[in-house]
Amino acid sequence: MEYKDYYQTIGVPRDATQDDIKRAYRKLARKYHPDVSKEPEAEARFKEIGEAYEVLKDPEKRTAYDRLGTRWKSGQEFQPPPGWDQGFEFHGGGFTEAASQFSSFFESLFGRNQQSHRYRDREFNLHGEDSHARISIALEDSFQGGIRSLTLQHTESGQDGRPLIKERTLKVRIPKGIQQGQHIRLAGQGSPGTGGGKAGDLYLEIVFKPHPLFRVEGKDIFLDLPVAPWEAALGATVAIPTPAGTVDLKIPAGSRSGQKLRLKERGIPGTPSGDLYVVLQIVLPAADSEQARAFYREMEQKLAFNPRAGMSIR
Amino acid sequence: MDYDILHGIVIEESEALSLSELCQICNVEVEWIMALVNEGIFEPAGTRPEDWFFSGVALRRVLVVRHLQRDLDVNLSGAALVLELLEERNALLAKINLY
Numbered sequence: 324m325e326y327k328d329y330y331q332t333i334g335v336p337r338d339a340t341q342d343d344i345k346r347a348y349r350k351l352a353r354k355y356h357p358d359v360s361k362e363p364e365a366e367a368r369f370k371e372i373g374e375a376y377e378v379l380k381d382p383e384k385r386t387a388y389d390r391l392g393t394r395w396k397s398g399q400e401f402q403p404p405p406g407w408d409q410g411f412e413f414h415g416g417g418f419t420e421a422a423s424q425f426s427s428f429f430e431s432l433f434g435r436n437q438q439s440h441r442y443r444d445r446e447f448n449l450h451g452e453d454s455h456a457r458i459s460i461a462l463e464d465s466f467q468g469g470i471r472s473l474t475l476q477h478t479e480s481g482q483d484g485r486p487l488i489k490e491r492t493l494k495v496r497i498p499k500g501i502q503q504g505q506h507i508r509l510a511g512q513g514s515p516g517t518g519g520g521k522a523g524d525l526y527l528e529i530v531f532k533p534h535p536l537f538r539v540e541g542k543d544i545f546l547d548l549p550v551a552p553w554e555a556a557l558g559a560t561v562a563i564p565t566p567a568g569t570v571d572l573k574i575p576a577g578s579r580s581g582q583k584l585r586l587k588e589r590g591i592p593g594t595p596s597g598d599l600y601v602v603l604q605i606v607l608p609a610a611d612s613e614q615a616r617a618f619y620r621e622m623e624q625k626l627a628f629n630p631r632a633g634m635s636i637r
Numbered sequence: 638m639d640y641d642i643l644h645g646i647v648i649e650e651s652e653a654l655s656l657s658e659l660c661q662i663c664n665v666e667v668e669w670i671m672a673l674v675n676e677g678i679f680e681p682a683g684t685r686p687e688d689w690f691f692s693g694v695a696l697r698r699v700l701v702v703r704h705l706q707r708d709l710d711v712n713l714s715g716a717a718l719v720l721e722l723l724e725e726r727n728a729l730l731a732k733i734n735l736y
Contacts, residue, residue, distance in 0.1 A: 352709055358701045359723060361730070373708075453662050455700065470642055494642045504697055507645035526662060527645070528697070540731050 326401035327428045329375035329388060348376040374425045384433060401428065451514040451523035459530040460497055462537055465591055466566045468499035495527065500593040503531045503539060536564060542597025544590045549606045550574060565589055565599055572601060580605040649693030656689045663699045673702060676713045678720065
């Protein structure tokens with residue numbers, strides 16, 4: 324297992340006060356909170372920060388951690404020295420709700436969150452808890468429907484009572500027309516029930532992977548389409564990509580940059596389907612040859628064109 | 638290997654959630670959901686709590702508020718504000734393609 328430098332994770336010196344640690348943690352927690360953050364890897368970072376804070380906020384755990392000394396580097400292969408925690412008594416109850424996902428480094432030092440599941444109501448004592456996960460899919464998956472695999476991690480008690488991190492892979496059918504932010508319920512795939520009770524359900528939140536061409540708003544899709552000045556000015560029929568394949572689009576004569584063309588029901592399928600909006604972006608040819616520069620000069624001379632006519636400049 | 642492919646239900650399209658279903662799904666107390674309703678974080682259909690129904694949007698909001706409270710110690714009105722600003726920001730980001 325790898326050594327983790329909790330001070331480095333939170334970004335404080337080893338002699339930081341408890342207040343410093345709390346302040347640094349709060350700042351990072353807001354920055355990397357998975358519901359708020361747009362940083363890449365926010366969820367993984369948030370877990371690391373939470374684990375580091377779990378140790379450093381608690382003077383008992385912090386002192387024990389400090390006793391490992393300063394010779395370890397983050398990521399280095401680590402085994403706890405024999406008897407390192409002698410003379411310490413951990414009082415338990417110091418685990419927060421998030422403690423189930425901590426690293427094996429943490430668990431080797433402090434054990435594992437033994438807190439039993441709290442149930443909302445006695446009636447549901449036998450019913451397993453519902454669980455939640457996110458699944459990211461390509462926009463195309465929503466157009467075609469399909470099967471996606473998803474790997475989930477959970478902890479189980481091994482034979483000797485030590486926690487084991489187990490992985491399971493689910494194959495899930497992605498219904499055609501599903502939208503970002505919607506949830507798929509998989510009955511019986513949550514936590515197992517106790518005493519013969521029903522297992523909970525698993526709720527998958529759909530997240531679209533960023534697409535290089537399309538952006539999505541609800542059921543509608545937007546495509547920025549580069550067009551040549553003569554295509555916009557004179558009109559043209561051009562081939563454009565859509566998530567369902569290539570189609571021909573007629574650009575009307577006299578189109579302007581930023582103009583939106585709507586292709587009805589070419590968005591995310593459904594009843595009714597969303598629309599596809601093509602946003603025209605007029606792109607200028609580079610004046611990088613004598614011939615091109617001659618063309619531009621000719622336009623300058625022959626077209627009475629003032630792009631700033633509406634600005635009343637004298 | 639068709640036999641192990643899981644077929645699910647899209648919550649937002651197939652059904653509205655009752656108060657007790659919403660609580661079960663999110664592992665929260667009935668009283669807490671009522672506090673969210675009182676804060677105006679979402680509006681159930683139906684007049685009395687017994688016949689309240691919630692949309693899929695409510696499900697997402699419940700989860701976000703619960704995470705914000707648990708992880709960042711935000712109170713309910715703070716969470717409601719964060720939620721509104723987040724939704725506004727996400728819509729704007731989607732518009733300028735930085736999403």
